[in-house]
Amino acid sequence: MSAPPLPSAGAGVPLVVAVDRFLDRFRNDQGTRTTYAVTLTRLRDLAGDLLPVGHLTAEVYETVMGRWDDKAANTFNKHLSALNSFAAYCRRQEWLTTDPGRRLERRKVTRARDKPYPGPASNGCSPTTATSYANGCCGGCSTKPAPAPTKSSASTSPTLTWSSAAP
16 A cells, blocks of 8 residues: 655645645644644635645735734734744745745734833933932932831830831
C-alpha cells in the first residue's frame, strides 16, 4: 500500500488540505493547535476550503485580521502570528511564492509596568532636582512618600501617629 502523493505547487493545494497538514504538526501541542485552528478556521470561512493556497493574497489576510481589529494588541498579534506561521509553512512547502501577511504589522503591546513614570516632568519638577521615584522628588509634588511616623507629644502612650508636616 503506498501513501498518496503530496500535492505540488502546480497542483494548486486546496486551503483545507494545507490547513489540515499544518495543524497536524501540532498534534502533541493542543494549546497551540487550538489557537491556530481558531484563526485558520476564520481564513477558511472567508477564503473557501477549495481556494488554492497559491491564491492567498494580502487582501485576504487583511480581511481575516479585520475580525480582531478592535481587540487588544495581544489578541491581534496572536492571530497574526498564526497566519504568519501558516504562510511560512506554505512557503516552505512551495505552495506559496509570496507572503500574504507582508502588509500586516504587529501591534505594540502596552503594559502598565511599561508606562513612563509621570513624576517630575508632569508636575513642573526639574529632572535635576528630582531625586528618585522611591524617594519622591524635590518636595512639592504628589510623588513625595508619606512621612515617617512620629511619637505624639500629647499622649504618654507609646502609640505612633502620622504627622502631616513635611520633615
